[in-house]
Amino acid sequence: MRYVVVCLLKGEVLDFHEKIVEDVCTKFNVKRQKLPAHFTIKAPFEADNIEELEKLTEEFCNRNVMTPIKIKGFGHFRDNVVFMDIYPSKEAVDVHDKYIDELKKLSWLEWRNNDGKDKKFHCTVVSKRIKERFNDIWGYVSNYELDFQSYFDNISILIWRNYRWETYKEYNLK
Template identity: 40%
Template sequence: MRYVIVADVRGKAGVMNRELRQEVYEKFGAKSSTLPAHFTIKAPFEYNVSIEDLKIKLRDFAKREKAEPYQIKGYNHFDRRVIYMDVIMSKGAKAVHDRFIDLLESFPYIRCNAKDGKDKKFHITVASKKLDPIYDQVWEFVHRYPCDFECRFDNITLYRWEETKWVVDEVFELRICNCTTS
């Protein structure tokens, strides 16, 4: 079975990303992931035995960890291959992420690399397929839309591949703290 672990982007930022990806596809034919708006935590991996042990640890992790803020600010790109919304993690969000990577790497069937480990470039893809020949037009087009959002790293979502698409396997909600300090 093939799995991927992401943080779904919710609220206005998620809606904007979905609509922008659709517009880019309709106007230019440039595709993106079939997943909803997200930033990747662990790139797709294969495992053909039960991952219930992983799910138990993810549930425990989500109960312990508090949702933390991050920003989406502006656009960036990987060469002419990918255009994305830039994610700026807060110290708290980055710390939660890094503890999660440590947890993932405790499983023998999960290995992270530079693209999905602690030092990854956090981003939310707008276009990533068939982009090079039309890169300049798409780059100019996306800049017509303001990209400045306050978000919360409040979920870890496990997807599994089924035939032709990713489907939600389970969502792990991080604690929301409405604490006040005096």
């Protein structure tokens, strides 16, 4: 099975994300991503059994508290990913990095260059085959104001099922 570990964004951030994704995908005829509003903690990976990951995540969330993040403005990677910019508090980075340290103890979990610590926190708006429309999309989203206070308040495991990502388990930070 294929999994990804994320923090699901909720409330007004989720509502805004759904609206901007729908607007951009409709206006520019680009594909929707198959994930809800989130920031990635561990990129997709294959595993037959994730009981160890579930136990580790549950115990971690029971020992750690939610921390503030700010979602403000847009950014992009090259000309093929447009995202809502996330500014984690120092506390949020600390919780994230401690969780990465725990995940690294799982010998079966594979890591790539974009996994782990020192990442750019972001919430993708569009990323599939947008190169030809990038400048138009970038100009369009740049007209939107976004400035939200939110929280890194959950660690969620999503599973790839029925051609989309579904929430498998969600663990709330205290």
